[in-house]
Amino acid sequence: MADIQKISEMARPKPPIGPAPYLQGLNPEQCEAVEALDGPVLVLAGAGTGKTRVLTTRLAHILNQGRAQPWEILCVTFTNKAAREMRNRVGSIIGDTVERLQWLGTFHSISAQILRRHAELVGLKSAFTILDTDDQLRLLKQVIAAENIDEKRWTARHLANLIDNWKNRGLGPDKVTEQDGWSFANGKGAKLYGVYQERLKALNACDFGDLLLHTLAIFLKHEDVLSEYHRRFRYLLVDEYQDTNVAQYLWLRLLARGSANLCVVGDDDQSIYGWRGAEVDNILRFEKDFPGAKVVRLERNYRSTEHILGAASGLIAANTSRLGKTLWTGDSGGEKVQVRGVWDGEAEARAACEEIENWHSKDNAYADCSVLVRASWQMRAFEERFIALGLPYRVVGGPRFFERAEIRDAHAYLRAVRSNADDLAFERIINVPKRGIGATSVQKLQTAARNMNVPLAEAVRHILATDEIGGKARTGLRTLVGDIDRWREIAKSLPHGELAEIILDESGYTAMWRDDKNPQAQGRLDNLKELIQAMGAFDTLEGYLEHVSLVSELDVERRDDDQISLMTLHAAKGLEFPMVILPGWEESVFPSQRSLDEGGKASLEEERRLAYVGLTRARQQAIIYFAANRQIYGRWQAVLPSRFVDELPPDHVEARADTGYYNQAGQHGQSGAAGNSVEETVSQFDDGRSTYASPGWKRFQAKKAAVKTIEGTARRVSANKESSNGLKHGMRIFHQKFGYGRIEILDGDKLTVAFEKAGNKKVMAGFVEKA
DNA sequence: TTCTTCACGCTTTTT
């Protein structure tokens, strides 16, 4: 690698190139972070403190000062999106030079780049395929089946998680002890891991974890390769350092040995990926790991109002393992964070939509609103409500384009045509569409392939020469093999987009969906069309397949429409919105019970960080909701307000139990009339008799109500409103459990409601306002 | 080989 040496020599420090106009407008801390070019730097960047700006400016500054050439800077992010944004923003400062930043990318894409150059050092060929989760699971299933393990008791998914965890921790099969593997199939875990790795090698394939792990192994075993990269990378920049796992940490440490110029940027309070191996500890330990490191704290927040920041800071202060920051803003005032208790998930969606409509009517855009949920099942109620009211919305994240079955099938066809040895792809399409090739035939083929030590597609040819497989399966296989040969032939002369179209048509794959009566079949066909279009952006089929194996979304971002954003809290990281709705702040939902069961205190702190991330997305207004009753997996459950609600500092919060009533269209009856709610009226609450854990919020329990006419005593829920305010005789009202009803008798505080349709759901509990 | 029925388990998710 003499070339690289030469290039490095040529690039010895040059005098600064020119003035630095890009530094203008940065605050002193930001400048410090940009200009500290010697030695390790930790930039602790709180939410909304201009983290990306610092990172991009620093990169531009390094180039402008002549400290390094573009190809001598390693800049790592976690997501493709972050890498893309970085590239764009650096480009806007330094122009075309940005094209030469070839080491700006995700941990995985950079690792893939390195690994393709040295694949043979870990027993792979440079053209190795990168498996997706689907392929990985299919392979693991085979491995488990081959070891005669009860697949129901020990699932492939379970093993996949285990292996992922090991890989996240940088452990190869040789490093995993039997003890570690004990949690799977009575100690067989470690062995299965080894078998799986062997199979991968035989297939010339990698899973995501391997990209890092193999690179790591190369760095550790081949000092010469490592020092080649040491010479190359003069500057290292890492985004979202708090999300690095052990493997990534080791990877970085090894590379950083070559240059002290490692700069990591992150926020310990926003570490929310512990469940997939991220170690907050990495950032907490940085000063110890890299002695003499300069620590720069960015604490000036440019995003949120005083109240939002105050609420978020107060909440996160309850965490113990953190470095600690004091965010401040010049933006005083603004609205307090609203906290509302509602009846159930539907009431929550109704109330939130009302809030959004209200916001929209004040000349604000829908696109400025977002609803951030803890778990994706919470989205359903909101989607239903958005559709009912005709509000424009989009779900961010959600099912990924390249993970859809039809897209994976199409890719499998392309992979099978491209390479005869891609067993997993071949296996996937062998009976899709149905060709009469069932499990038994596939079994026979696999045995044959293993015995002859050839790929599956090759085994098919051998078997067709015998009469081991007959009937429908035989004809099916013969056509498939013939088709693949023909496609392989025309692939030489045809652009890959057209090739894909031909393959999908001739294989009968498109026809399969066209004949499907399922309403979503049309959507699948549309996706296939989109796929063919997307392929056009790549010069070669190879290039396209490499791209999709490292990326989960199509690059097209549709931001132009004025839509409400609906997403999980995890998906919201890095985004901001003037108005943020935070539903489902209930114990067991948020913090998630399951998370607490698994990880105890550490998980609770991570959930709290998630709450912090949620609040700090808001620029102007944040509204938190919690319900009294929740339907989870079809079952009603009475729930308590989240402890996070109680942890919010009172000075920055305005709390009340929201108890509106609704007319037949399900719309709010009387605006602002937080009078007695229909729910309480009809269900005879017994005040304060329930088990009650949350300080401040008083819960009352209801009796089972499965009746047509319900009578009850109206109780005041909101202290400042008369009980029967706004309710009139004959008025049609809507009740979540009982459907539409009519007020029959209205006599002072007593009223009777007759429902047209009897409900049979158990009415559980409500809340009264915080005292 | 494909159709039918029952049991199970169910977060967050990038690469």
Next chain:
DNA sequence: GCGTGAAGAA
């Protein structure tokens, strides 16, 4: 409460 996935039935 619903979708998936594996085991029996046609």
